[in-house]
Amino acid sequence: MRLARVEEVDRVFGHLELEVLKDDGEVKAFFKVTHGARFIELTVNGRLYWEVPYIASRICGACSIAHYVASIRAVEHALGLDAGEWVEDFRDAVNMVQIAQNHLVHLAFLALPDYVGVQGLSDLKSRARRLVVNSMKLNTACLKVIRLIAGRIVNPNMLGVGGLLRRPFKGPLLKAADYLRECEGLAREVVDEALTLLKVPELKDLANNCVAVKPRKIYLTTGDEILTSAGLSFKPSNYREHLEEVQPEYSNSKAVALNGAPVHVGARARYELLRNYLRDLNVPEVDLSNPFSNLIIKAAEIPYCITAAREILEDLARRTTDTIVDPLRDGGEGEGVGVVEAPRGLLIHHYIVSGKRIMNANIITPTEINARHIEVSAKALTESLISNGQPLNAGELQRKLTMLVRAYDPCLPCAVHVSVVRGRMHA
């Protein structure tokens, strides 16, 4: 028996469908990605290695930098290159600004209308005008910073494989830091106002199993180790031993399980696992077993990212670098995995390089990892809202399920970067 079916969720990136059924007295939820397949992994095959980050960053327009950095790191690991600390810090700073901007768009423009009880952004503007205007200002400032230091707002192109392609100048770095300093007050104001509006519903999902990248330095920097909530830690190159990709028949994207169990990534997972790496992240009291708490931690990460990025940029302006590379070099043989914390969580790029070419690629995006956990949460949510096998209020259930999906903030164009071709799964 069908309990609820959410056919199109608006205010998320892409197309999906959520269906909750009751079968043999058990509630089952299905997270169906209906977005068309995009075959990025197949496009990458056989291409020159320095081209691959450009192509891979096209997986997502919203978090292109995360894909770009993960792709670069994977190629670097495959070829045994080391970009050096300066460049790694620089990438972290750009990624953090992108995370702040991405979270802001999700929080203020996509998720918040649900909690204020309005239909969308234009209605929200009539209720919380100051918040919307400030968010837009902040969004513009973040994009300005990205353009200034990374070259372009979407799919920037100066972070090359092995180092930077253009010598970064001290002036723009300091200018970007100044912009970010101006943003800090605004960000805190926006987040405080958003948090007062954000009254998340009570919910507990049972499987609280998560993974995140262990940061190199502070919270949200890149790293080369993956932590799990079971206390396990493994190298990215061993990800296949722990993370298993399966292709559900009902979905266009794959779903990932950690040692057979559903697992979640994102802001909630980061906060749960990486608290030790925190430096002044002011998170209000949250119940981390509640999937809606993702939003609160996302909100708290916005000012943190802006401050941390500013500190990194100021530090970088003091240290100089001579790192600059010619994009086309000899290549080599090898296999590499690059991981990075994208705005939505753990992102894995895995390439096999032979000569100058990529022979095989495998990409795991946060939405794929979250896919099964969204089902777990949707099941828990439905169970809390039914009695005697009937929904207490069908409209309410539908609304809550939609809110739940938005709290996870899935990015479906990322998730469908590859799919089944003629019944055979391409890696």
Place this chain on the structure above:
Amino acid sequence: MVRVIVNGKEVHVPEGETILTALKKAGDAVPTLCFFGHMYREASCRMCLVELSNGKLVPACAYPVSDGLEVRTDTPRVREARRTVVEFILSIHRIRCWSCPRKGGNCELLKLATAYWVEGIPMCSSCPLYGKNCLVVKGEPCLGPITLAGCSDPCPSNGSPCIGCRGPVTRKDVLEAAAQFYVSNSVELRDVLEVASMFWEGLPNYDALKASLEDAFKKALGGDAD
């Protein structure tokens, strides 16, 4: 002083002056290429064509003003005529943008071509990388010499090679000169086609383009002089 009406606006200029003076006074600029003040005013480029009230198209830099003359600078006919003029000039222009001293934002022809939607000038014309910094000179298969200009070059200005997303230049002589440039910097055809395939493989004229590129490289490798 005579009275001239420029786009409906009245200006007064001394007798014997040209329409261009009136236009300057009215603040309505028209593009000029061959006009050099008192040094040269033969009206040979025809870039400054304007429309008179009787429907005639005349070059502003050479046509003398008369009392009550009505001039319009931005009509569909004028735009179409100027577009044709740019096409004519471009057709006899020896395109070697990669070695041109005016490259990097100083190319008047590129500005006009962009303004009047004429395509055919390669990316190198606006690329800020000169001399030894040029990516092709470094031996990389940058598609700048055979890609259309007009994207404000975000890739080369950030140090990464052009990947041809704006589309190819199809003029044969440009392809041949570009092939010469590639060959002299030991960039191989295979690499160029590899990079080009990402955006151009789906084009209806890709096969023809590929054939002409192959011919051009063959010719360049054969040692034919430019």
